[in-house]
Amino acid sequence: TPTIVWFRDDLRLSDHPALHAAARRNAPVICLYILDEQSKALKPRQARPMGGATRWWLAQSLRALSASLDAIGGTLVLRKGAAADVIVDVARAVDASHVFWNEIVQAPHLAVADGVTEALADLDVGTQSFPDDLLAHPATIRAKETGTKESRGLRVFTPFWRRVQAMGGPAKPLPAPKKLLPAPKLKSDKLADWALEPSKPDWAGGLRETWTPGEAAAQKHLKRFLREIAGYSSDRDRPDREITSRLSPHLRFGEISPRQIWTAAHFAAAEHPTHSSDIAKFMSEVGWREFCRHLLFDVPDLATRNLQSSFDEFPWKTDRTALRAWQRGLTGYPIVDAGMRELWHTGVMHNRVRMVVASFLVKHLLIDWREGEKWFWDTLVDADAGSNPANWQWVAGSGADAAPYFRVFNPILQGEKFDPGGVYVRRWIPELTELSTKHIHQPWTASPLELKNAGITLGKDYPSPIVDHKVGRERALKAYTTIRNS
Numbered sequence: 001t002p003t004i005v006w007f008r009d010d011l012r013l014s015d016h017p018a019l020h021a022a023a024r025r026n027a028p029v030i031c032l033y034i035l036d037e038q039s040k041a042l043k044p045r046q047a048r049p050m051g052g053a054t055r056w057w058l059a060q061s062l063r064a065l066s067a068s069l070d071a072i073g074g075t076l077v078l079r080k081g082a083a084a085d086v087i088v089d090v091a092r093a094v095d096a097s098h099v100f101w102n103e104i105v106q107a108p109h110l111a112v113a114d115g116v117t118e119a120l121a122d123l124d125v126g127t128q129s130f131p132d133d134l135l136a137h138p139a140t141i142r143a144k145e146t147g148t149k150e151s152r153g154l155r156v157f158t159p160f161w162r163r164v165q166a167m168g169g170p171a172k173p174l175p176a177p178k179k180l181l182p183a184p185k186l187k188s189d190k191l192a193d194w195a196l197e198p199s200k201p202d203w204a205g206g207l208r209e210t211w212t213p214g215e216a217a218a219q220k221h222l223k224r225f226l227r228e229i230a231g232y233s234s235d236r237d238r239p240d241r242e243i244t245s246r247l248s249p250h251l252r253f254g255e256i257s258p259r260q261i262w263t264a265a266h267f268a269a270a271e272h273p274t275h276s277s278d279i280a281k282f283m284s285e286v287g288w289r290e291f292c293r294h295l296l297f298d299v300p301d302l303a304t305r306n307l308q309s310s311f312d313e314f315p316w317k318t319d320r321t322a323l324r325a326w327q328r329g330l331t332g333y334p335i336v337d338a339g340m341r342e343l344w345h346t347g348v349m350h351n352r353v354r355m356v357v358a359s360f361l362v363k364h365l366l367i368d369w370r371e372g373e374k375w376f377w378d379t380l381v382d383a384d385a386g387s388n389p390a391n392w393q394w395v396a397g398s399g400a401d402a403a404p405y406f407r408v409f410n411p412i413l414q415g416e417k418f419d420p421g422g423v424y425v426r427r428w429i430p431e432l433t434e435l436s437t438k439h440i441h442q443p444w445t446a447s448p449l450e451l452k453n454a455g456i457t458l459g460k461d462y463p464s465p466i467v468d469h470k471v472g473r474e475r476a477l478k479a480y481t482t483i484r485n486s
């Protein structure tokens with residue numbers, strides 16, 4: 001009697017608890033992926049449809065997974081629909097005895113999984129879910145809420161991460177199954193019919209150039225990164241140096257598990273003690289991912305609700321023209337524009353630059369952080385239901401362990417500090433290639449002669465700043481005072 005393995009955000013073979021358990025049953029395994037945009041439990045304010053860039057990634061990742069399954073005798077079956085309906089249908093068709101899956105610890109996904117269990121109970125099909133996408137389950141890291149009997153997740157990162165580490169590390173990663181027993185043939189959707197990839201216009205050229213989605217690439221990135229990690233702590237803030245792991249989209253789709261990263265990192269630290277502080281810093285970044293996911297577990301509508309309700313009264317501005325200039329990388333601040341263009345081309349943006357562009361939108365332009373979050377959701381290949389809104393709220397000042405609102409990044413100084421030679425800006429803004437390093441982060445201060453020699457007419461080839469830094473900063477602080485006083 002076959003076992004169905006329901007793949008979701010875990011598109012890999014190694015360290016896949018559900019697949020591992022199914023393979024050990026020595027019975028045929030049906031590998032099923034469901035494009036579920038229909039389950040009622042996927043409430044609109046909590047589980048948004050994927051954005052364009054993540055849909056593109058998903059298509060590539062499913063192809064890679066399908067090829068890996070083929071190689072061990074399995075087949076990936078694709079179906080579209082509400083998970084419970086599809087699984088009941090498949091279970092009936094193959095007379096399955098069990099359905100296994102890995103947990104996604106997010107309220108709407110847990111509710112969908114509960115619906116599957118309920119629907120299968122009538123068919124006498126056993127179900128089992130396995131812990132997967134986190135190092136620690138949110139239920140294990142709680143604190144008493146002041147003045148109540150309730151408990152909730154920790155809202156400050158450092159004690160949170162200390163608690164996760166004190167748990168002694170996650171379970172050892174599992175090997176990939178070597179062979180799957182052939183399963184009965186089943187009808188499968190054609191990936192192309194799901195229209196996950198753009199056709200006209202085809203905006204995915206930059207993504208194809210930049211990425212190889214799939215488990216094999218994720219493992220390769222991790223190995224290379226850990227080998228070359230020296231200097232990560234000091235240089236991870238430098239967008240001109242490509243030193244970070246670039247694992248975020250792989251993690252987003254579970255092409256690699258946090259357990260595998262934890263184990264490989266601890267092994268590397270033991271082998272190269274001189275790298276241990278860089279490795280600890282890297283692991284604390286993985287800890288931020290965990291922190292954001294725990295926050296999302298407590299606050300399922302994190303992408304729409306201010307964590308600090310005082311921000312509900314914030315006087316945001318509606319300015320479509322400014323929002324569009326920001327989205328297109330045409331604000332006149334080179335570090336901001338370089339970041340937004342990197343995002344459009346590659347589907348990611350360096351972390352430091354994400355902070356700068358987010359601060360610019362929220363503070364200099366006074367545009368609601370939710371607008372920026374939505375744009376990132378659509379354009380990031382690593383768009384994550386926890387990390388994206390949690391980081392936007394962190395920058396806006398409305399979030400957990402957030403940057404204080406009065407800290408307004410100066411986009412000129414941020415550029416000069418973290419991209420001192422202008423290498424990053426020149427990479428993404430070809431109009432400014434000939435401008436001297438002295439003026440690369442503030443082209444409007446260059447003399448007319450220098451601008452002429454660099455082939456730039458400000459306002460024509462490259463925009464003048466859409467808002468003066470000082471004016472923007474003061475306006476932001478004033479707006480903040482209105483909520484502080486209320």
Ligand code: FAD
Binds near residue numbers: 246349376395
């Ligand atoms: P590395 O430096 O190699 O870090 C390793 C891993 O740690 C990353 O892959 C990621 O999983 C995690 N990580 C690192 N920094 C953070 C962080 N600040 N918060 C949460 N996890 C982190 N990251 C996403 O994965 N998805 C998002 O949707 C997302 N949106 C963001 C929005 C804003 C406004 C900001 C400021 C940051 C956002 N981040 C998001 C966090 C961070 O920018 C990316 O995780 C990081 O740039 C990915 O590059 P890397 O894998 O090379 O990072």
